[in-house]
Each structure stands twice: as C-alpha cells, then as structure tokens.
Amino acid sequence: MQRRITGFHRDEESHQVAELDCGHARHVRHLPPLSSRPWVLEEASRAERLGTLLDCVRCDALEWPAGFEPYRRTPVFDAATIPDALRADHALKAGVWGRICVLRGRLRYRMQQPPRDEELTPSRVGVIPPEAPHSVEPLGEVAFFIEFHRRAPPRG
Numbered sequence: 001m002q003r004r005i006t007g008f009h010r011d012e013e014s015h016q017v018a019e020l021d022c023g024h025a026r027h028v029r030h031l032p033p034l035s036s037r038p039w040v041l042e043e044a045s046r047a048e049r050l051g052t053l054l055d056c057v058r059c060d061a062l063e064w065p066a067g068f069e070p071y072r073r074t075p076v077f078d079a080a081t082i083p084d085a086l087r088a089d090h091a092l093k094a095g096v097w098g099r100i101c102v103l104r105g106r107l108r109y110r111m112q113q114p115p116r117d118e119e120l121t122p123s124r125v126g127v128i129p130p131e132a133p134h135s136v137e138p139l140g141e142v143a144f145f146i147e148f149h150r151r152a153p154p155r156g
Helices: 043-048
Strands: 002-010 016-020 025-027 053-055 068-073 097-111 116-120 126-128 134-151
Touching (some): 116 134, 126 134
Antiparallel strands (some): 002 016, 002 053, 016 025, 068 134, 097 116, 097 126, 097 134
C-alpha cells in the first residue's frame, strides 16, 4: 500500500528511516546500484519528500504498528443490525487502524488492497489498515464489533 511520508529519523546505524502516516517506518537508504535515493542525503531534499507516497510492505502484510491504542468501538452488530455502510466498500481515516472482533458466528471480510477475502470467527480477528477499502458480510447468525485504534499520545 502506498502511504504518505510524515517525517524522518535515523536508526541506530545512522541510516535514514521514513516515518509513514500508517504508523510504520521504512528505511530509505541511498546505496547505488541497489537503491538510488540521493534525496535522503540532504535534510532539505528529505523535507521536500514529506507528504509523498512510499510503498509500505508492513501494511500489505496487515502488520499492526507499535504504539497504537484503542479509542472507540462500535456497538455489537448482528446479521440484522449491520449498517448498510459496512456491507459496502468503505475505509477508515488516515492513521486509524481497526480490529473486527467476532463474538459468535462467522463474518466474511473483504479488502480490495491488499486483496483479502477472509472468514472471521471468534478465534480469528480481522485487521483493517487505514484508508483500505473493505466490506463485511454475515455468514449466517453473527455478533461482532469493530475497535478503532490510533497512535497513543506522548506520555508525560
């Protein structure tokens, strides 16, 4: 998935790391001929890249970012009370991750990018990355809720 660059920092080996709006980070080294990114060498060039898109393989793998905490959750829905908006393609806001938690029954979870078609159960949670179009469909009787997470505010 393509994500916006929100900042940069150096890792313990002094390599540049791009901070992405999804909560993940990605190394952006200039190591010709393997990777040609001369823009990482100068602070002004890096600043020009803020807001541009970079591929996030961790989002593609539905890897949960560190430092996110729940801030809201939906009511429990069943097959009769699932809002139409959840049955159609929709997406979470930038920077917001979701977890679909099935309490009983089965729920079909479809995502366009990265392509997913999963059956969620009480033992299988669905992970929703930010801005990824997705939908759900009950597979018989079901009860579930969605929990929304965002980056935890700095402490103290």
